[in-house]
Amino acid sequence: MPPADPARFPTLHVVRHPLVEHKLTLMRERTTATAEFRQLTREVAMLLAYEVTHDLPLDEVEIETPLEPMRARKLSGKKLCLVSILRAGNGMLDGMLDLIPSARVGHVGLYRDPKTLIAVEYYYKMPHDIEVREVVVVDPMLATANSAVAAVGRVKEDAPPNIRFVCLLAAPEGVTRFAAAHPDVPIYTAALDDGLDAKGYILPGLGDAGDRIYGTK
Ligand code: PRP
Ligand code: URA
Numbered sequence: 552m553p554p555a556d557p558a559r560f561p562t563l564h565v566v567r568h569p570l571v572e573h574k575l576t577l578m579r580e581r582t583t584a585t586a587e588f589r590q591l592t593r594e595v596a597m598l599l600a601y602e603v604t605h606d607l608p609l610d611e612v613e614i615e616t617p618l619e620p621m622r623a624r625k626l627s628g629k630k631l632c633l634v635s636i637l638r639a640g641n642g643m644l645d646g647m648l649d650l651i652p653s654a655r656v657g658h659v660g661l662y663r664d665p666k667t668l669i670a671v672e673y674y675y676k677m678p679h680d681i682e683v684r685e686v687v688v689v690d691p692m693l694a695t696a697n698s699a700v701a702a703v704g705r706v707k708e709d710a711p712p713n714i715r716f717v718c719l720l721a722a723p724e725g726v727t728r729f730a731a732a733h734p735d736v737p738i739y740t741a742a743l744d745d746g747l748d749a750k751g752y753i754l755p756g757l758g759d760a761g762d763r764i765y766g767t768k
Contacts, residue, residue: 555723557743562730563721564739566602571595571741575719579757585766589642592691592719592764595741596646599717603687603739604631604651629685632657632678632711636690636702642764643689643717655684659702663695668751670701677709686711691760693718693740695751696725700732707733719760720744722753 557565577583578591609624634657635644648654660674678684686706693699693716703714714736716729721740724747729738744753752758762768 555743555745559723560726560730560738560743562734562737563726563743564602564737565743566599566739566741568598571598574598575741575757578719578763579755581758583763585763588763589765592642592760593646593649595719596643596689596717597650599643599719599739599741600647600650600687603715603717630680630683631655632681632684632686634659634677634686634688634702634706636661636688636698637674639692639761639764640688640690642760643691643719647687647689647717654687657681657686657706659688659705661698661702663698663751665750668695668697670698672701672705675705677706681706681709681711684711686714688714688716688736689718690716691719691764692753692756693721693725693729693738694747694753695722696728696732699725699729703729703733703736715739720753720756722747 557563574591574595608627610627611622612625614623631654633647633654635641637660655678657677661670661672716736717739719741721743746754748754
C-alpha cells in the first residue's frame, strides 16, 4: 500500500514531533509489554493535548513576581470537557488530564461488533453543563470511524459549542468517513497510516489498542 498523503484531508492535523514519532514506534512494536504500552499511551496523549489546545484563548492578568508587578497571560477560564470513548480512550485520558487537570470528563461507552464493525453504545455520561464546554473527544484508533462518528454524533445532541477529535492513529478510510459525517470537527492524530485490513484493523497500526493498554489478550 502506498503511504497516504495527509494533505488530501483538510480537517486532519498530523502532529509531527520527534518525541511523538519515537514513542509511537515503541508502541507499534509487538514486543512492547502492557505496562510500557500504557505509559507510552499516556505520554503521547499528553503531547497531543499540547497540540489540540494550541489556540485556547488567554486573558491578561495582573500578578507579582518576587521582583515586581507585571501583566501576564492566563487561560481565559474557558471550560473544557474531555470525552473518552470507552474503553481504550481512557488510556489517553490520563495523559491529557496530567496537562489539563481542571477539565471535566465525559464517557461514551462503545464497542465494535466484531462481525459488522458497527459501533454499539452501552454507556453515556457527560457533565451537566456540557452545552457551554469545548469538547475534545479521545480514542486511540480511527479505523472505519464507526465508533468516532457515532460518539461525536451522540455528543452533538448535547450541543457543546465545538468539538475536536484526537487519536493516536488514523486510517485514510476513517478520516474520509469521519470528515464526511462531521466536517466541522478537526481531527488531531500522531500518524496517518496506510489503510485497513479485512477485519478493520489499521495497517501497519499497533494492533488492538484496548487489549494492549489493559493486557486483555
Ligand atoms: C477500538 C478503538 C476504537 C475503535 C476504532 O475500540 O478504541 O474505539 O476500535 O475502530 P472503528 O474506527 O472501526 O470504529 P474497540 O471496539 O476495540 O473497543 P475497546 O476500546 O473496548 O477495546
Ligand atoms: N481498533 C483497534 O484497537 N485497533 C485497530 O487497528 C482498529 C480498531
